[in-house]
Amino acid sequence: MRVSVLGWRQYILDVPQRREKWWVTTLIQQTLEKCTIFKGIPAVLLTLLTDVAEIRHYARGEFLYHQGAEPDWVYIVARGMVRLVQHTEDGKSITMHTCVSGDPLALVFSLIGEPFSGGAEAAEDSDVILLPVEVVWEVIQQHPPLMLNVLKMVAGRLREAHNRIRELSAEKAERRIARSTLRLVEKVGVPMLDGAIHLDMRLTRQDLAEMSGTTLETVSRTLTAWEREAIIKSSRERLTILQPHILTGIVEELE
Amino acid sequence: MRVSVLGWRQYILDVPQRREKWWVTTLIQQTLEKCTIFKGIPAVLLTLLTDVAEIRHYARGEFLYHQGAEPDWVYIVARGMVRLVQHTEDGKSITMHTCVSGDPLALVFSLIGEPFSGGAEAAEDSDVILLPVEVVWEVIQQHPPLMLNVLKMVAGRLREAHNRIRELSAEKAERRIARSTLRLVEKVGVPMLDGAIHLDMRLTRQDLAEMSGTTLETVSRTLTAWEREAIIKSSRERLTILQPHILTGIVEELE
DNA sequence: CGGAGCGTTGATGAAAATCAAGCTGTGTGG
């Protein structure tokens, strides 16, 4: 009878065919539960979302959607990482935001019905939950406080974007690279026994450059310098921060 | 009885004391009516907002609020311009967004209850409408579709912020200045008979520099060069774009 | 008339992009 209230019978009826593996359902439910975007959602609506959700795998480098496309799904990262990118006319890409497990993508543009301002590319092999836009919309109608969660999420991203504008306008490359690195520590940092922090992701110099607004050569030189000072330890696509407080110092020091 | 429904008796009762001039009420009502943020609002709620609104004058350079403060009002620009700024540790300021008549400020941070990520400074002598946060919140509760307007507004600003990140990461100073100029054309451009567009605001080189992520010297040199090519005509704090299409060309040309 | 705020211009230097060449680790296919 949940079905008749919400009027999404077609999705519910589809479920048996689409969902063979019980553990897929479990994964979806657990992921959705811990999304800040769904905080405070009534159990019945969460179940509805779980029922209509699809899950899809994206290989590293694959695109979930492209700049300018019209949104038809809301995406939630279950496992892996997805980065939101914009491309310049001359083919460079810039990373606007990096989404990790639990982060939503395409949500806002779905709700307001505008085409994407950027593309979304899997930065790692990732599992992503897909929710039909109409269902997400209906769920929010049923429980308007969710809109506040959405607003908080966008506000957070806006704040982050403004911070980056400030950094790009006023700061030197080394500092911006330090900032990008520390942001990654927040997202995928794994503390080691000796106080070091390992970044649990594949990360090329190019990636860091696209996050910092600089070039891969500059990133390479900077990391080499840091490694000489034993601030970090890096190898191909791997990065461990040995002394995080020094990076913090680089970010905070005056002038 | 609108009062008892909404429970904002105290504001309603305050009105007679606070509002001596009838034309102030008219100005407030007309401004609120044309706000995209209040599009679709029921008349009764608009009246409520009009009743509880205050209007305040800010001189050029005066701050409406400062970075880090807790929001207690929602601001709507009625006349003039207000810019949202962030400050760096070494005292420089960066303009994040320029608000013109009808634009809301502090709205999102009010709704999510977080301190401001930047300050708001009157860029011209301005009249600004102040709405108590609690009333705005109550109005949105009464008419949830308004939340969508809010979301649209934030999404627009996020899009703009991302565009600026892309520009700052990849583009040269002249192009960024051209972009900032064209953005101002959109906001305060007044078309002239001869096809030129005059910017209806006081605008120093420093202002343009803070919008473009460069320095006042670079802006000065660029404008001088443009003036030599008869693209613009500028005098102290005044700017007229004689050939807008050339600026568009600078923004769009490859490499 | 004098000063404050805005604007111009020049000289200089630092930062970082760009161009270039070669190295290294990883994975793949023969």
Place this chain on the structure above:
DNA sequence: CCACACAGCTTGATTTTCATCAACGCTCCG
């Protein structure tokens, strides 16, 4: 299992861009 190709990384040399420092002109206003 080896070789080899490729993607990622390093390093050096060169050049461009722009910030910075500095000095001075203009004009508005008290």
